Amino acid sequence: MKDGSVRLLTADAKGRIFASPRLAPAGMKAGVFFRLSPENLIRLPAGSQLFRLPERRPVGCDPETGSFVTTSDAFAVAAFAAPGYTLTHNAAYAEDPKAGPLPLFSYGACAEYKGEFYTAAVKVDTDRRHDSTLIDMGKVKKNIEKFKKIFGKNRLVRHLAGCAVVYGCPNAQNFFLRRYEAPLPVSPSCNAACAGCISYQSGAIHCSQPRIKFVPTPEEIAGIALFHIGHVKDPILSFGQGCEGEPLLQGKTIERAIRLIRMESGNGTININTNGSRPKTLERLFDAGLDAARISLNSAQERYYSAYYRPQNYSFKDVMDSVKTVKAKGGFVSLNYLTMPGFTDSRKEIGSLVSLIARLRIDMIQWRNLNYDPLLYFKKLRVPGRESADTAGIAEEMDRLKRRFPKLMMGYFNPSKEKFSLRAAASPRR
Ligand code: SF4
Numbered sequence: 064m065k066d067g068s069v070r071l072l073t074a075d076a077k078g079r080i081f082a083s084p085r086l087a088p089a090g091m092k093a094g095v096f097f098r099l100s101p102e103n104l105i106r107l108p109a110g111s112q113l114f115r116l117p118e119r120r121p122v123g124c125d126p127e128t129g130s131f132v133t134t135s136d137a138f139a140v141a142a143f144a145a146p147g148y149t150l151t152h153n154a155a156y157a158e159d160p161k162a163g164p165l166p167l168f169s170y171g172a173c174a175e176y177k178g179e180f181y182t183a184a185v186k187v188d189t190d191r192r193h194d195s196t197l198i199d200m201g202k203v204k205k206n207i208e209k210f211k212k213i214f215g216k217n218r219l220v221r222h223l224a225g226c227a228v229v230y231g232c233p234n235a236q237n238f239f240l241r242r243y244e245a246p247l248p249v250s251p252s253c254n255a256a257c258a259g260c261i262s263y264q265s266g267a268i269h270c271s272q273p274r275i276k277f278v279p280t281p282e283e284i285a286g287i288a289l290f291h292i293g294h295v296k297d298p299i300l301s302f303g304q305g306c307e308g309e310p311l312l313q314g315k316t317i318e319r320a321i322r323l324i325r326m327e328s329g330n331g332t333i334n335i336n337t338n339g340s341r342p343k344t345l346e347r348l349f350d351a352g353l354d355a356a357r358i359s360l361n362s363a364q365e366r367y368y369s370a371y372y373r374p375q376n377y378s379f380k381d382v383m384d385s386v387k388t389v390k391a392k393g394g395f396v397s398l399n400y401l402t403m404p405g406f407t408d409s410r411k412e413i414g415s416l417v418s419l420i421a422r423l424r425i426d427m428i429q430w431r432n433l434n435y436d437p438l439l440y441f442k443k444l445r446v447p448g449r450e451s452a453d454t455a456g457i458a459e460e461m462d463r464l465k466r467r468f469p470k471l472m473m474g475y476f477n478p479s480k481e482k483f484s485l486r487a488a489a490s491p492r493r
Pocket of ligand 1: 253254257
């Protein structure tokens with residue numbers, strides 16, 4: 064790729080996307096612009112999307128002077144990278160004076176080179192379980208009808224059918240395709256109020272997937288789980304989905320469901336995606352047969368965690384205690400590490416993450432792009448400029464972690480116990 068031929072992308076009012084005739088692409092971290100070099104860019108992965116940003120003007124780099132230029136008669140363009148890819152730079156833009164918050168997506172920098180699209184991201188997982196180009200919606204819909212007959216009155220199957228068809232949830236789609244990870248949503252409520260919660264918002268931002276309205280019975284949950292275990296290679300069952308609140312608030316139901324599943328089968332990985340607010344509940348779930356927990360964090364620093372999660376009746380310490388509980392029970396613990404360029408790769412955050420991994424013996428980091436307005440994020444967290452100005456780069460951060468913790472798994476998706484047990488067997492315990 065020749066540096067001088069890479070172009071910034073812009074859009075017109077109809078959403079048509081053009082390569083700028085003159086400007087080179089720029090990326091943004093914490094409101095600061097960077098010229099993107101070819102090393103920062105990868106070809107836009109299959110399953111990604113480009114979109115026009117409303118009320119935002121594109122910022123590119125003048126290749127002759129190196130200065131950053133705002134184009135006032137066009138709209139900025141951003142890339143939503145396919146799952147498995149983590150953004151290193153946000154799209155560079157200037158907000159119009161009365162710009163509202165952006166919807167709940169991630170906004171990667173993007174560019175054009177020789178007629179192809181590129182984005183600023185790194186590949187973190189080879190698994191293609193959420194690749195929309197591999198999901199046959201005709202088959203999903205056909206199987207939904209079959210599953211409705213098989214499961215009769217099971218309300219969870221009907222709920223998942225809506226997730227698969229109306230909200231495009233890849234886990235629900237894969238469940239009906241009998242593969243990968245079956246979603247088991249259970250909780251209509253939550254004890255946090257995350258700024259970027261996709262299932263509940265009370266202000267100007269729209270949530271993208273409403274919460275489940277009922278608590279399924281343990282029998283409804285176990286019915287689906289056992290069917291999935293019986294039909295899928297390396298099956299994973301996951302409590303804690305985008306269409307619900309916090310699963311630990313329904314600990315008794317989950318505990319009974321796990322016991323029902325484990326009475327019938329020891330196969331399959333039972334996982335919970337959680338905010339980790341209730342370590343005691345988590346302990347009971349591991350006693351019942353839970354294998355793994357993925358605990359969400361936007362930051363390894365308490366004040367930024369609390370500013371984003373706004374926990375209502377728990378604290379950062381409870382979350383840390385949950386990690387300890389998983390380790391004490393011999394379970395596998397991942398961090399669902401919500402990543403924002405300029406924050407996640409700030410040296411202060413990296414230092415805090417390194418010490419957290421070392422202290423708590425984290426098994427895996429799942430590098431998830433945080434779906435939130437990039438500029439609003441820094442305002443909400445009140446990150447001082449000196450912190451966000453001192454960044455190492457997301458790719459460099461990952462390399463540093465790999466060197467410091469050679470046994471730490473990195474990826475994007477929950478692994479099956481076959482996968483994480485193999486890894487544990489191959490390496491002595493830390
Ligand atoms: S913990 Fe999950 S469900 Fe609860 S507010 Fe945060 S994102 Fe939403």
